[in-house]
Amino acid sequence: MAQSPSRSSPNARMLGGIAAAAVSLGVAQVAGVFFPAPADPRNAVGSAIVDLTPGPVKELAIQALGGLDKLFLAVAVLVVIAAAAAIAATYESPRRPIGSAVFVVAGLLGCAAVISRPGATAADIIPTVAGTACGVAALRLLAVRLWSHTEADAEVGSGDDHEEVDDSRRMWLATAGLLGFGAATGLLGFLATRVVHSVAAERDTSALPTPRLPAPPIPPEVQPKNVALPSFVTDAADFYRVDIALSVPQLSRQDWRLRIHGMVDREITYSFADLDRFEVVEKVVTLTCVSNPVGGDLISNGVWTGYRLTDLLAAAGVSPDADMLLSTSVDGFTVGTPVETLHDGRDALLAVGLNGQPLPVEHGYPARLVIAGLYGYVSATKWVTDLELTRFDRAEAYWTKQGWAPRGPIKTESRIDVPRNGQRLPVGPTTFGGVAWAQNRGVRAVEVRIDDGPWQPAQLGAAYSGQTWRLWSFPWHAVDAGDHTITVRATDNTGTVQTSDQVPTVPDGATGWHAVNFTVV
Ligand SMILES: Nc1nc2c(c(=O)[nH]1)N[C@H]1C(S)=C(S)[C@@H](COP(=O)(O)O)O[C@H]1N2
Ligand SMILES: [Mo]
Numbered sequence: 001m002a003q004s005p006s007r008s009s010p011n012a013r014m015l016g017g018i019a020a021a022a023v024s025l026g027v028a029q030v031a032g033v034f035f036p037a038p039a040d041p042r043n044a045v046g047s048a049i050v051d052l053t054p055g056p057v058k059e060l061a062i063q064a065l066g067g068l069d070k071l072f073l074a075v076a077v078l079v080v081i082a083a084a085a086a087i088a089a090t091y092e093s094p095r096r097p098i099g100s101a102v103f104v105v106a107g108l109l110g111c112a113a114v115i116s117r118p119g120a121t122a123a124d125i126i127p128t129v130a131g132t133a134c135g136v137a138a139l140r141l142l143a144v145r146l147w148s149h150t151e152a153d154a155e156v157g158s159g160d161d162h163e164e165v166d167d168s169r170r171m172w173l174a175t176a177g178l179l180g181f182g183a184a185t186g187l188l189g190f191l192a193t194r195v196v197h198s199v200a201a202e203r204d205t206s207a208l209p210t211p212r213l214p215a216p217p218i219p220p221e222v223q224p225k226n227v228a229l230p231s232f233v234t235d236a237a238d239f240y241r242v243d244i245a246l247s248v249p250q251l252s253r254q255d256w257r258l259r260i261h262g263m264v265d266r267e268i269t270y271s272f273a274d275l276d277r278f279e280v281v282e283k284v285v286t287l288t289c290v291s292n293p294v295g296g297d298l299i300s301n302g303v304w305t306g307y308r309l310t311d312l313l314a315a316a317g318v319s320p321d322a323d324m325l326l327s328t329s330v331d332g333f334t335v336g337t338p339v340e341t342l343h344d345g346r347d348a349l350l351a352v353g354l355n356g357q358p359l360p361v362e363h364g365y366p367a368r369l370v371i372a373g374l375y376g377y378v379s380a381t382k383w384v385t386d387l388e389l390t391r392f393d394r395a396e397a398y399w400t401k402q403g404w405a406p407r408g409p410i411k412t413e414s415r416i417d418v419p420r421n422g423q424r425l426p427v428g429p430t431t432f433g434g435v436a437w438a439q440n441r442g443v444r445a446v447e448v449r450i451d452d453g454p455w456q457p458a459q460l461g462a463a464y465s466g467q468t469w470r471l472w473s474f475p476w477h478a479v480d481a482g483d484h485t486i487t488v489r490a491t492d493n494t495g496t497v498q499t500s501d502q503v504p505t506v507p508d509g510a511t512g513w514h515a516v517n518f519t520v521v
Contacts, residue, residue, distance in 0.1 A: 010090055012171060013147060017089025017099060018082045019175050020139040022182020024103065025081070028110075028131025029189025033196055037250065037331075038117035039124035040193065041110045041131065046073055046246040047331075048113040055402025059506060062242065062291050070246055081106075092143045099143070100136045107132025118332030138178050146171040197250045203365050206253065208305055208353040209275075211282035215303055218284065221462035224473035227418050227433035232461065232471060233284070234300035236355050241362055242289045242298060242376060244398070249330045249383040253366045258312070258350070262326070262388035265317030272366060275352070278307040283347040283370070286439055286469040288410050290375035290399075291505050295415055295514040299437065301468055304370045305353030309342050312350060313387070322389035326397060327369055327381040335381045336397035337371060338407055339389070346372045346440045347467050350384070372467035373440025375408040375509060405508035412438035412498045413511070414446055414472075414490035419518040425478055427520055433458075433473035434514075438492035442466030445491040448474045451484055458488070466493060478520040487515040 025042070032040045050058065050073070061069045084102065092099030110132070111125040146167070222232040234240075253272040261267040282305050289298035309325075318339065325337040342348045348371040352359060359365040364382030371379035377399040388395070392406055400406045414436035419425065436443045442463060447455040461471035472488075489498040502512035 012175070013089045013092070013142075014086035015179075016142040016147070016171075016175050017085040017087070017092075017139065019178035019182060020089065020103070020135045020142065021081055021085035022186065023138040023178050024107070024131040024135025024182070026131075026182040026185030026189065027134040028127045029193070030185045031127035031130045031189075033189055033192045035124055035127055036119070037197060037247075038120035039114060039127050040247070041114055041128040042074075042077075042190075043246050044113040044117050044120075044128075045110055046070075046077055047244070048116060049073065049077065050244050050246065055399065055404065056506060058244075058402070059291055063293060063296075063505075073246065089139060089142075092139055092147075094144045094148045097136075097140065097143070100139050103132060103136050103139060107135075118328075119330070142171070142174065142178075146174055198361075199250045199252050199365060200361055202252055203358050203361055206358045206366075208356065208358055209280045211280045211305055213279065213281045215282040215284050216464075218464060219462050222464055222471060224431075224433055224459060224461045224471050226475075227431040227473045229417050229433045229471050229473070230435060232301060232464070232468075233303055233355060236302075236357065236360050236363070239300040239302060239354070239360075239363060240287075240289065240298045242291065243362075243382060244333055245331050245383075248362045250361065251330050251366060251383050251385075256366050257385060258367065258387065259385065260313060260316045260387045260389075262390050263319035263322035264313075264389050265319075268316045270312065275307055275350075278311045280305065281308060281349065283349060283372075283467065284464055285347050285349075285370050285372045285467045286437055287370070287376055287380055288437065288439070290377050290404065290408055290509045292510065293505060294413070294502070294510050294512045295516075296510075297415075299415075299435070299469065302354045302370075303356065304347075304349055304351040305356070306349035306351035306367075306370065309348045309350055309369070309371075313342070313389075316389075318389050322391060324390050324392045324395055326388040326390050326395050327384050328386040328388070329381050329383040330385045331383065333381065334397040335369070335378055336392065336395060336400060336406060337369070337374065337379055338392075341371060341374060341379075348372070373410055375410055377404060378406075378408040403507055408508055410437065410439045411509045411511055412436075412441070412443075412490055412492040412496055413514075414443075414488045414498060415514050416486060416488050416516045419486070419516055421516050421518075423516075423518045424521045425518060427478050427481065429475065429477050431473050431475050432486060433471065434488060435469045435471055436488075436490035437469040438490065438496075439467055439469075441496075442493040443470040443490050444493045444495070446470070446472040447489050447491070449487045449489075450476065455489070481520050483517065483519050485515050485517050487513050489513050 088099040088102035110128040258270045286301040292298035327335045351370045368382040416434040446458040458472040458474045
């Protein structure tokens with residue numbers, strides 16, 4: 001008898017399990033279109049994983065994968081779900097629905113992830129429940145109607161090849177159909193969720209308030225000549241992005257609220273329209289991420305339009321005992337900022353615009369914090385909706401809970417952009433260059449060393465303000481062919497020279513000198 005190897009073989013069952021899981025995810029995704037963002041199980045599970053991942057592992061992911069970290073997580077989650085479903089399905093039988101039980105447990109975990117999302121309500125588990133139910137139904141269908149058939153046939157040794165082939169074909173068709181259904185609904189739901197919830201169109205057609213105090217014009221001398229350096233003001237499209245948001249929060253101006261509470265005389269909630277009563281300011285501030293390694297590119301400079309945080313807070317009356325501003329974004333991310341930094345003269349804004357346009361959605365639309373001189377994890381809350389006045393001895397923010405320092409002033413650092421590591425240059429004149437930063441102090445000098453030679457002063461682009469980076473250049477004459485190393489160090493306006501001590505990014509920012517190897521040919 002020609003035993004068809006495919007019939008009800010472990011492979012067929014595993015593929016069937018994956019198909020049933022695809023149905024679960026697809027149905028949940030489509031159902032999610034009709035629910036608010038926290039109900040999206042894909043997001044909720046991913047976010048729960050991000051939250052549960054130890055801080056140093058997250059840090060590694062940010063550094064190793066950069067902007068691809070989120071895609072990596074999404075793919076990894078899908079692979080794990082597929083593998084678990086495949087294994088679970090091999091234990092499913094008509095009498096003992098062990099695979100189905102695994103699906104139910106996974107669904108419950110999904111519901112738990114959804115419920116744990118900030119702003120989630122009980123109704124938000126409906127898409128996950130619907131998806132789980134459909135996935136179990138699909139698995140039962142396969143197990144009871146198709147796999148068991150082929151098994152029973154095999155046991156009694158049915159010799160009818162035609163029937164066998166028919167059963168086998170039916171089973172494969174059903175499996176493929178379920179897989180296709182899952183993939184199609186998943187894709188449809190994913191795209192529809194994006195379209196339905198997107199604030200991109202609103203953002204693109206929103207007006208930015210006109211600053212009553214425009215930033216002083218940026219003189220062309222900020223940009224050194226004869227060397228291809230980053231632009232002094234970073235294009236919004238090139239602005240570095242770091243956040244834990246698996247899908248970018250879509251918060252309309254209409255829905256946006258900023259609640260100010262905690263150690264205040266009276267609680268206040270502003271709507272976006274309420275901001276009109278405050279003076280609009282424009283400030284140029286360089287943001288930097290604490291995860292930026294020496295020589296890294298997690299730093300960008302923007303022109304920010306917004307409102308002074310002190311103005312917004314004054315109406316609430318901040319208690320003198322409050323030393324932390326704990327800000328929360330719509331997706332639950334938190335940041336702890338020292339209250340004193342809001343009053344010491346540095347730029348500290350609720351920003352609504354970047355480079356003369358409404359904030360890009362991925363950079364915090366409709367409103368975010370921008371506070372000069374502090375790494376982003378303690379200052380730059382995007383999609384901010386809540387400001388609580390509290391104390392460092394009472395509250396801990398997101399990254400501090402993961403082992404980062406509660407306070408994160410930006411360290412004096414510098415970077416070589418030209419030459420690139422390993423670059424080959426012809427003999428003759430050339431110009432090197434890069435950036436240096438010490439926000440809220442300002443950069444006074446940059447020095448460069450070729451190999452073990454003496455430190456030589458670099459030429460500095462004009463200083464715009466202490467809140468921004470400074471670009472530098474260094475003309476050099478390559479005389480002989482050979483390998484060389486260029487090293488850079490900055491001095492800030494307090495006279496502090498950038499330290500050569502190499503420390504990692506955890507817990508409060510990397511230090512060390514950036515060095516680049518190049519070859520004259
Ligand atoms: N809501 C939210 N805001 C956030 C973060 C985040 O994960 N979620 N990350 C912070 C960190 S660590 C940095 S460095 C800056 C980066 O801001 P950008 O993406 O606009 O450059 O955003 C900060 N604000
Ligand atoms: Mo960061």
